[in-house]
Amino acid sequence: MYTLKKLIDILIKVKNLPTLSPIVLMLMQSLNEEEPDVQRISQIISDDPPTAGMILKLANSAMYGARRTISSVQDAVVRLGFQEIREIVIDLTMVKYLSAMPESVLGMVEFWEHSIGVAFCMEEIQVTTHLLEKDAPLCHVVGLLHDIGRLITATHMPEVHQQFSEDSKEINSPETVIMWEKEVIGLDHTQIGAAVLERWGLPMEIVNGVRYHHQPDISPLPQRKASYLTCLADCICRKLKLGSAGEGAIGEIEESLWDKLEISS
Numbered sequence: 001m002y003t004l005k006k007l008i009d010i011l012i013k014v015k016n017l018p019t020l021s022p023i024v025l026m027l028m029q030s031l032n033e034e035e036p037d038v039q040r041i042s043q044i045i046s047d048d049p050p051t052a053g054m055i056l057k058l059a060n061s062a063m064y065g066a067r068r069t070i071s072s073v074q075d076a077v078v079r080l081g082f083q084e085i086r087e088i089v090i091d092l093t094m095v096k097y098l099s100a101m102p103e104s105v106l107g108m109v110e111f112w113e114h115s116i117g118v119a120f121c122m123e124e125i126q127v128t129t130h131l132l133e134k135d136a137p138l139c140h141v142v143g144l145l146h147d148i149g150r151l152i153t154a155t156h157m158p159e160v161h162q163q164f165s166e167d168s169k170e171i172n173s174p175e176t177v178i179m180w181e182k183e184v185i186g187l188d189h190t191q192i193g194a195a196v197l198e199r200w201g202l203p204m205e206i207v208n209g210v211r212y213h214h215q216p217d218i219s220p221l222p223q224r225k226a227s228y229l230t231c232l233a234d235c236i237c238r239k240l241k242l243g244s245a246g247e248g249a250i251g252e253i254e255e256s257l258w259d260k261l262e263i264s265s
Contacts, residue, residue: 021048023044023047023048023051024089024093025200025201026044027041027044027045027051027085027089028086028089028200028201028202028203029201030044031082031085031086031089032203036082038074038077038078039074041077041082041085042072042073042074042077045073045077045085046073051089051092052073054088054092055073055076055077055080055085055088056070056071056073056076058076058080058088059075059076059079059080060076082137083137083140086137086141087140087141090140090141090144090145091144094112094115094144094145107244109243110243110244110245111147111150111151111243111244111245111246112243113242113243113244114147114237114238114242114243114244114245115143115144115145115146115147115243115245116143116144116243117237117240117242117243118143118144118146118147118230118233118234118237119139119140119141119142119143119144120140120143121143121233121236121237122139122140122142122143122229122230122233123139123140123143125229125232125233125263126139126229129261129263131225131229131261131263132225132226132229134205134222138203138205138206138209138226139226139229141202141206142205142206142209142210142213142226142230143230143233145193145197145206145210146193146209146210146213146230146234147189147193147234147245147247148193148196148197148210149188149189149190149191149192149193149194149196149210150189150193150245150246150247151245152189152192152193152196153181153185153189153192154246157185160184160185177189177214177247178190178214178215188214190210190211190212190213190214190215191211193210193211194207194208194210194211197210204223205222205223205226208220208223208227209223209226209227209230210230212224212227213227213230213231213234214231214234215227216228216230216231216260225261228257228260228261229261231257232253232257232258232261235250235253235254235257236253238250239253253265
């Protein structure tokens, strides 16, 4: 196990620890207000040409049933909606971060496939079952970011990740993943990921969704159902071997996960 001092030293020296740009931070803060201001959000996007260009391109794409060409950022924001804008911002941030990372023992393509698989799996279950009321718009973001702690671990503690890969046959459940990491590192990837997201300034609904996706039973009550949903989507994608976050596949999905969410497998 890493000593606390060594672990702190490693994390302090991580030069590539992801940070959000001021533009993205302002956008996220504005999007998370109880009543987001369209004009304010449009102005922030307009001040960042790459983001503005991407938003306008998407708003004018066939995907959104564009019947007339949109040339203003404000019209694009209205067409796309706040939830879609939030997802685009986080997706772009993750793509930029992953693109800048060196290829390590964790395959970036496989990691991205798993992350976005969990994001869409959560959204699909939510659309079908309407499980969540308050946190439904955050499904995509939580799913996309749920394993960012493993990305940090694999990149900056490669010897730990390599050992994990060697022991993966015995690590076949969320509980054993957490136990193994705490024994070897002192912290698990959910704690590391949550710390990163707090540094980003993201809402606690997202931070807690990531922090408790392997231990939903102890998640704060307001986010407990969302934590169970993240855990289930993660298990489904691991069962299907959809991409990889370095944790390996699992056996059968625990029946209790379906029971807690009151849905049928």
